[in-house]
Amino acid sequence: MTQAATAIPVPVRIPIRQILPWAVLIGLLALIALYFVSTEQGATAMFANSYIHEFLHDGRHLLAFPCH
Numbered sequence: 001m002t003q004a005a006t007a008i009p010v011p012v013r014i015p016i017r018q019i020l021p022w023a024v025l026i027g028l029l030a031l032i033a034l035y036f037v038s039t040e041q042g043a044t045a046m047f048a049n050s051y052i053h054e055f056l057h058d059g060r061h062l063l064a065f066p067c068h
């Protein structure tokens with residue numbers, strides 16, 4: 001007994017127009033975080049003291065950015 005139960009696949013709709021602003025925001029936040037982890041040091045530092053560098057120092061070594 002064979003029943004021809006052929007399921008027609010329904011394509012998943014991804015609403016790009018709704019996702020795009022959040023993707024841009026998260027991308028910017030990720031770039032800012034990457035800046036603070038990777039290049040907030042020495043001549044490229046935005047802040048004079050080294051609190052941010054010391055706070056992110058372990059992450060810097062974990063991600064193999066050159067440090068000292």
Ligand SMILES: [Zn+2]
Nearest residue numbers: 057061067068
């Ligand atoms: Zn270091």
